[in-house]
Amino acid sequence: MGNSATELKQSFLRELSPDSHFEILFDHLPGVSFFAKNRDFQIVSANRAFWKRLGCDSEADVIGRNDFNLFPDELARKFRQDDERIIQTGEPMLKIVELFFNRQGLPDWYFTNKFPVFGKDHGVIGVMGTVQSYSGRKSALTPHLQLDRAVSYIREHFQEPISMTNLARRTGMSVRQFNRRFREVFGTNPRTFLIKTRIQAACVELRSTDIPISDIALDFGFSDQSSFTQHFRKHMGITPFRYRKES
Structure with a gap:
């Protein structure tokens, strides 16, 4: 069953068109941003929530840019440290709590999950992740509200x-x-x-x-x-x- 399940999954993935944008799924989850970066830490994919939060007009505005182009240095340094660790270890980093300040100067907390992206040779070729605002995650925290x-x-x-x-x-x-x-x-x-x-x-x-x-x-x-x-x-x-x- 295990082998057949793996083969079924791989067969499906081989049939995917390059135009299949999985990140669109995250546009329908409240408060969830999605991003993917290559080994040079450049954004290669992002959903609407991600680039809108940065004040951009389209995904094209963030493609090829890195965290130091998009965030204050202290945040960018932290993001880079996490990304480097994931690329080096091949292990995800889950339930990271990060703090940003909104346009009103009030703190907003975000929950981040980051995963390695593996290439055909099984080496790590990048990092992908989701970022969810505390307010957007409230519904998932019912036992702790x-x-x-x-x-x-x-x-x-x-x-x-x-x-x-x-x-x-x-x-x-x-x-x-x-x-x-x-x-x-x-x-x-x-x-x-x-x-x-x-x-x-x-x-x-x-x-x-x-x-x-x-x-x-x-x-x-x-x-x-x-x-x-x-x-x-x-x-x-x-x-x-x-x-x-x-x-």
């Missing part, structure tokens, strides 16, 4: 002091239950999630303003510049000062 109260609160109040006890209370769970459920859904604990949100928001300020780093630290919920620098280096790999200088 009570977490939405905590996520929404973080989204709207990440610059203010937030305790894990307060977040847990908003979900109707104990702190231990809240931490466990949060990690199941987002792959990280709520405290780290909050810190990452603050750091990404601070990145926008570092890139686009001349506000002193000490003020940015306080504005985004850190106790002082030293604490901000420590967390920033841990998550971004460089200091806020160097990040601003290189942006």
